[in-house]
Amino acid sequence: MKVIFLLLLFFCQVLPFDLIAQDEQQQVSDSTANGFTVPMTHGTKSVGLNMTPMLKQLIPFNRSNISVAGPYFVQFRRIKKSGVLARSGLGWNLGTTDFDIPNINLRFGWERRRNFYSRWTYNRGFDFVFSTGGINIDSGNDNFEAFLGVQFTWGLDYFVLPNVSLNLETGLAVGIGSDNSFTTFFIPPISLNLNYWYVKM
Secondary structure, three states: OHHHHHHHHHHHHHHHHHHHHHHHHHHOOOEEEOOEEEOOOOOOEEEEEEOHHHHHHHOOOOOOOOOOOOOOOEEEEEEOOOOEEEEEEEEEEOOOOOOOOOEEEEEEEEEEEEEEEOOEEEEEEEEEEEEEOOOOOOOOOOOOOOEEEEEEEEEEEEEEEOOEEEEEEEEEEEEEEOOOOEEEEEEOOOOOEEEEEEOOO
């Protein structure tokens, strides 16, 4: 049953990428809606920083540890010719306090992005993921020695400026844990990322 579920999830997530060739011409140029231009040009790159730790210090939503801010602290994206964005992400927690659990999280993959309303874009992604120590969220069951697998993601970007965006993302990871057992976990949208886009002229 698990195999059937994973196959359905994989095809629902990945098959839409095969349809890119049908509208490639639309994706290689910037997308303009309501007079606002969202960068979609081939070669455009972005770097994003997880702003959640800073926000937790400025706005005390709760008393949780400010270093618990999701699996990735920095992310990189690059728009490809086909309209797909290649991407990577890196996160770490060195365990500087007694409450921290040291962890390292790494991902490589791609995402498919569409501009659906003015400054808003929606994306679906697929990543290869490696994690050790946990995924750095407030949960009692997110800590493990090591994890290797894939991750399906869904997210939103809001462009504050043509080259600056904020984004949130959620994901579902499936793979093999350190004890060779099948492992799956949900990554909630707790990381608010600030992205700067180097728009290619």
